[in-house]
Each structure stands twice: as C-alpha cells, then as structure tokens.
Amino acid sequence: MTKEETFNSIVSENSERIRNICRYYNSNVEDQKDMYQEVLVNIWKSLDNFRGDSQVSTWVYRVAVNTSLTFTGKAFRHMKLMVNGDTENLNSIIDDENLHRKMAEEKMLERMQVELNQLSVIDKALISLMLEGLSMKDISEVIGITEPNVKVKIHRIKSQLKEKLKGEQA
Amino acid sequence: MTTQEFNTNLEKLTGKLEKEDSNYARIIRAVQIFYWIFIPVFAGITILEYRETHSLNTIVSGLFLMLAFLVIALTFRKYYKEYKYVDYSLPTLEMLKKAAYRYQPFQKRGLWVLLGLAFMDVGLTIDWLDQNTSVVHTQIFFGASLLVGFVIGLVLWYIRYKPIRDNALRLIKEIEE
Numbered sequence: 609m610t611k612e613e614t615f616n617s618i619v620s621e622n623s624e625r626i627r628n629i630c631r632y633y634n635s636n637v638e639d640q641k642d643m644y645q646e647v648l649v650n651i652w653k654s655l656d657n658f659r660g661d662s663q664v665s666t667w668v669y670r671v672a673v674n675t676s677l678t679f680t681g682k683a684f685r686h687m688k689l690m691v692n693g694d695t696e697n698l699n700s701i702i703d704d705e706n707l708h709r710k711m712a713e714e715k716m717l718e719r720m721q722v723e724l725n726q727l728s729v730i731d732k733a734l735i736s737l738m739l740e741g742l743s744m745k746d747i748s749e750v751i752g753i754t755e756p757n758v759k760v761k762i763h764r765i766k767s768q769l770k771e772k773l774k775g776e777q778a
Numbered sequence: 779m780t781t782q783e784f785n786t787n788l789e790k791l792t793g794k795l796e797k798e799d800s801n802y803a804r805i806i807r808a809v810q811i812f813y814w815i816f817i818p819v820f821a822g823i824t825i826l827e828y829r830e831t832h833s834l835n836t837i838v839s840g841l842f843l844m845l846a847f848l849v850i851a852l853t854f855r856k857y858y859k860e861y862k863y864v865d866y867s868l869p870t871l872e873m874l875k876k877a878a879y880r881y882q883p884f885q886k887r888g889l890w891v892l893l894g895l896a897f898m899d900v901g902l903t904i905d906w907l908d909q910n911t912s913v914v915h916t917q918i919f920f921g922a923s924l925l926v927g928f929v930i931g932l933v934l935w936y937i938r939y940k941p942i943r944d945n946a947l948r949l950i951k952e953i954e955e
Contacts, residue, residue: 654867667867674866674873677949730952733870752869753953 615652622668625740629672632736647675662749669742669750673733716773723772731765738762805858812851817844835904842901849894853887871953874946881943883935895924 609617619626626647630640650671658667724735730751737747744762748755824840860880866873879885903916 650866653863654865656863657865657867670869671866674868674870677870677874678866678877728952730949750870751953752871752873 611655615655618651618655618664618668619648622665625665625668626672628740629669629676629736632732632739633676643675647672650675663746666742666746666749669737669740669746673737673750676733677729719773720769723769727765731761734758734762735765812847817847820844820847831908833908835908839901839904839908842897842904846894846897846901849890849897853890853894856887871950874950874953878943878946878950881935881939881946883932883939 626644627640630643630647634640634643651668654671662670724732727735733751734747737750742750744755744758747762748758751758753761820840821844824836824844827840828836864873864877868876899917899920902920903913906916907913
C-alpha cells in the first residue's frame with residue numbers, strides 16, 4: 609500500500625473522530641475547517657512514523673489532540689471547548705443521579721459549557737477525549753501519562769465541575 | 779458544519795502534502811549539492827592556489843574551511859529534518875518535551891555548529907596570515923561577526939521561539955502535576 613493509499617484509508621475511516629475533535633475546539637465553521645486541514649497535514653507528516661504499536665484510532669486522536677495544542681490557526685489558549693446537547697457521553701462528566709435529570713435542561717448545559725471553558729487546555733483535552741468515549745487506558749496512551757494519573761485528573765475535573773454546578777444550584 | 783462541508787477533496791490535499799514533501803526533498807538535495815559539489819570545487823580552488831603560492835598554509839586553511847562547511851551543512855541538514863518533520867503522533871507529553879527541547883536556545887548538539895565555526899576560524903586565520911593579517915585582527919573580526927550573529931539569533935529566538943517553549947513548558951508542568 610502506498611503512502612497516499614494508507615493516508616486516504618486512515619482519513620476516510622477516522623474523519624468523524626477528527627471532525628469531533630475540531631468541533632470541540634472551534635465554534636466557528638471556518639476555524640473547524642482550518643483545524644481539520646491542519647490535522648490531515650500532520651497525519652501525513654507523521655505517517656512515516658506509524659509503526660502500528662497502538663490502534664489507528666488512538667494514533668489519530670494523538671495527532672488531533674496534539675494539533676489542537678499547537679494549532680496555528682489561532683492561539684490555543686483562547687480555544688473554547690464546545691459541547692452539544694446530543695454529545696453521547698456528556699452525562700458521564702457528571703455522574704450524579706439528580707444532576708443527570710437537571711443536565712437535560714438547556715440552562716444547565718449552558719452553565720456546563722461555561723464551566724468547561726474555564727478548564728485549562730490539558731483538562732479540556734482530557735474531557736474532549738472522555739466525551740469521545742475513549743477508555744482511561746486509551747486516554748493515557750494519547751496524552752502519555754499513566755492510567756491511574758488519567759483517572760485522578762478526570763476525577764478531579766469532575767469533582768470541580770460538580771462543586772461549581774451544585775454551588776450555582778444552591 | 780455538514781459532512782459535505784467537511785468532505786475535503788483528498789486528492790487535492792494529498793497533492794499539496796506531496797508538494798510539501800518534495801519541497802523538503804529539494805532542500806535536502808540543495809544541501810547535498812552544497813557538500814558534494816561545492817566542497818570539491820573549493821578543493822580544486824585550494825589546489826590551484828597552492829600551485830601558485832606553494833604555501834602549505836593554503837592547503838591547511840582550505841582543509842579547515844572545507845571541514846567547516848561540511849560540519850555546518852550536515853548539522854543544518856539534521857536540524858532542518860527535525861524541525862520540518864515534527865511527529866504529531868507521539869503521546870502529547872512526549873511531543874511537548876521534544877518541542878521544549880527543540881526550542882531551547884542552547885543545546886548540546888549546538889556544539890557541532892561551534893566545531894564548524896572553530897574550523898572556519900582556524901581556516902580563515904591561516905589563510906589571512908598569508909595576506910599579512912595578524913592573528914589578533916582576524917580573531918577580532920571573526921569574534922565580532924560571531925557576536926553579531928549570536929545577538930541576532932538570540933533576539934529572533936526571544937521573539938519567535940521563546941513563547942512556544944514557554945507554552946510547552948507550562949503544558950508539561952500542567953500534565954505532570
């Protein structure tokens with residue numbers, strides 16, 4: 609298989625994943641397109657180093673997250689983590705029974721959106737991967753830290769978000 | 779954004795990427811031309827000069843200058859490859875650590891450039907001795923040129939690369955906390 613064929617195959621199989629990461633970080637359609645292009649460029653550049661040690665999807669997530677951290681389209685620190693009401697795993701952030709019901713309310717979603725955007729860049733990356741449904745092991749492989757470390761960090765983020773949202777409820 | 783909007787024309791994009799690869803290949807070829815053609819040409823000039831002057835200094839200075847060009851050209855080739863082809867598929871922490879290293883102003887491998895410059899200094903000093911320029915004057919000229927280059931490089935690093943390195947270090951700290 610030529611490099612071009614491998615590239616086309618990886619992109620066509622993972623385009624939805626890349627799109628999702630781009631959506632998380634950009635509300636603007638043009639910015640999403642620019643970042644999508646940049647992720648593809650970086651996939652191409654990194655393709656020669658792909659040894660098949662990890663799953664292709666994990667490899668693609670790495671490239672996408674790393675691109676989001678170095679995205680030249682705009683300063684990454686101003687990036688916002690954009691979540692939609694229909695995001696499949698959104699409820700996994702706040703795994704509290706009472707809050708689950710309230711999360712259905714749009715107002716709560718907006719609040720959560722605001723809180724998510726207060727997170728640091730790395731925390732945003734962790735949350736975006738969690739929202740994508742990646743396991744703790746997969747997230748640890750993408751970020752390059754141990755699985756227990758990922759669990760601790762995500763637990764801490766969840767706790768902080770819960771506290772803030774509960775505080776606003778009170 | 780619709781799927782249609784996202785549906786990039788892969789053929790067009792692949793063409794763009796291949797162009798980028800071929801640009802890289804062209805630069806590498808240019809560097810190869812530098813040390814496969816320019817250095818022998820320089821060797822030829824040195825031999826011709828020696829036939830005129832019969833001075834051993836001509837040969838020695840020519841050798842040192844050729845060595846300097848070779849070391850600097852090879853170091854440049856290695857640097858270029860590393861900067862141009864950053865691997866974005868590494869785990870984030872590793873990628874950031876490599877970026878922080880790449881953008882630090884002083885690196886161990888920079889010693890190769892210093893070695894090249896030292897060869898150039900020796901070559902120029904010997905060559906200019908034949909033109910009655912004292913060692914001290916040559917050193918002052920060479921040292922001043924290096925200082926100017928160093929200051930320009932440092933200013934460029936401060937403006938362009940220090941912010942990148944600072945960001946990388948901040949993110950590393952955040953991940954490792």
